Amino acid sequence: MTKEAYIIGVDGGGTRCRAQLEDMHGNILGQAESGSANIMTNAEQALRSIISASEEAVYRAGRPISLDQVYLGAGLAGANIPSAVKQFHSLPNPFKAVHVMSDLHSACLGAHNGSPGALVICGTGSAGTAYQNGEFFDRGGYGIAVGDNASGAWLGLEAIKYTLLAFDGVKEKSVLFFSVCAHFNLKTAAELTAQVKGFKGGDYGVLAPVVVDAFDKDCSIATALITKGASYLSTIAASLSDNYRLPLSLVGGLNGIYSPLLTEQVQSLLVAPKSSPQTGVIEYMKRKL
Amino acid sequence: MTKEAYIIGVDGGGTRCRAQLEDMHGNILGQAESGSANIMTNAEQALRSIISASEEAVYRAGRPISLDQVYLGAGLAGANIPSAVKQFHSLPNPFKAVHVMSDLHSACLGAHNGSPGALVICGTGSAGTAYQNGEFFDRGGYGIAVGDNASGAWLGLEAIKYTLLAFDGVKEKSVLFFSVCAHFNLKTAAELTAQVKGFKGGDYGVLAPVVVDAFDKDCSIATALITKGASYLSTIAASLSDNYRLPLSLVGGLNGIYSPLLTEQVQSLLVAPKSSPQTGVIEYMKRKL
Known part of the structure; x- marks a missing residue:
């Protein structure tokens, strides 16, 4: 038996x-x-x-x-x-x-x-996949060192890079610059590099709310970053959608920020999980x- | 005595x-x-x-x-x-x-x-300084994790990021894409991420000649990268020049590539060490x- x-x-x-x-x-x-x-x-x-x-x-x-x-x-x-x-x-x-x-x-x-569909995740990291005809097709998910565009870790890392360039006068000082300095409680580029030494994805990701807050305050630098992230997400979502035919779920902590910024065609595919x-x-x- | x-x-x-x-x-x-x-x-x-x-x-x-x-x-x-x-x-x-x-x-x-003057170095890393009135004024030198724009490590890291995006169809496949794949002898994004895991500045820098070679072959992606690097170097050089008054030396392995691409005003300051x-x-x- x-x-x-x-x-x-x-x-x-x-x-x-x-x-x-x-x-x-x-x-x-x-x-x-x-x-x-x-x-x-x-x-x-x-x-x-x-x-x-x-x-x-x-x-x-x-x-x-x-x-x-x-x-x-x-x-x-x-x-x-x-x-x-x-x-x-x-x-x-x-x-x-x-x-x-x-x-x-x-x-x-x-x-x-279990039906055909696509999913894009954007939290500390980012990645996407589509399931169709019993197979998965993946995008991204390579980690913050070489990818994870649009993710919380990416927003944090880009904010740090920008802040160092602003210290050097290469970029203008914006709301985001002062917010990053306030977050780390620092006044010099050397203090910033010392604090972020050895940072990994999750460490950078802690800065994502600082970027989102600056975006909410119409900071042009934060807006450019988040717009660039949304453009990346739109591109991978579109490429996973089989010519805009598959339903798409967007999940992860940053999707509330990004959803309204995706292309109209991608937005029309969005469904809740x-x-x-x-x-x-x-x-x-x-x-x- | x-x-x-x-x-x-x-x-x-x-x-x-x-x-x-x-x-x-x-x-x-x-x-x-x-x-x-x-x-x-x-x-x-x-x-x-x-x-x-x-x-x-x-x-x-x-x-x-x-x-x-x-x-x-x-x-x-x-x-x-x-x-x-x-x-x-x-x-x-x-x-x-x-x-x-x-x-x-x-x-x-x-x-x-020992006289007043500026120096920008662009090799595996990048940084700049000016010496005037007994003081030094620095730019960059923050390391590849958060900076070192234009450097050999930066060119290599950007080439790897681009190659992963090209694997995903986010960017077009160019001469640089095929050169990076040939350099690492690989066919998939997963093989690339596995090979570059744990890379540090010098490891990325080994790819700089691959980027320069693609640039010499008029690859649009490599040209965009090197043009962006030159723009960064021009900006920090100008900001160190005290309104284009100080002589400037450009040193490091990549300076032969970048020198002709600097702004005319910056080029007019160039002197050999x-x-x-x-x-x-x-x-x-x-x-x-």
């Missing part, structure tokens, strides 16, 4: 991981949350977080289910890096089977309930099983 | 350090070279390199001079960082007295024989003693 099978869908990011347990009929039996699950940063920790959230979801279901009855589908930060996926799969796990995809892909599947990444990856798993 | 005093001028950078020994009458008695002397990267190693080059210069002078008779003046990479200078001064040294300045300042003093940074710092020391 084969024991009944279940599916757990996981949405795992740099700070937390959410798990949703369903039976094969689509009934949600339990949900739970735990710590970070970025497999690029730490594959072992990611697996521990996933197991912990899965055990809690099973416990909340109130049924005698063991994880070896469970198909795990996980949309994880870092799963766009092949070496990270390989490392994750090399770890022993308690599940019946495991399928991993990038958190961008699971978010896109969730947003359109229909369901969560966890649900998206579960629906995808069901069709694969 | 006081023993005779001497001066050693040192020019110390990330890869090597040059020392020049003079008596107080301006006679060059000996010269020598040793390893790296960037006090930001490694103050102890910098001091070892300086002592080693100084001992060799004294040996070549063929006179019984000990380092406690020697005033050391050193223009050193990293000496624009106050904490690095403090760390360097905290180390015990064998000299009669030590004066440290940034290698940018010593290069400027050398270029104009008159002497070396070592000589520059020695002349400066003499006036201070």
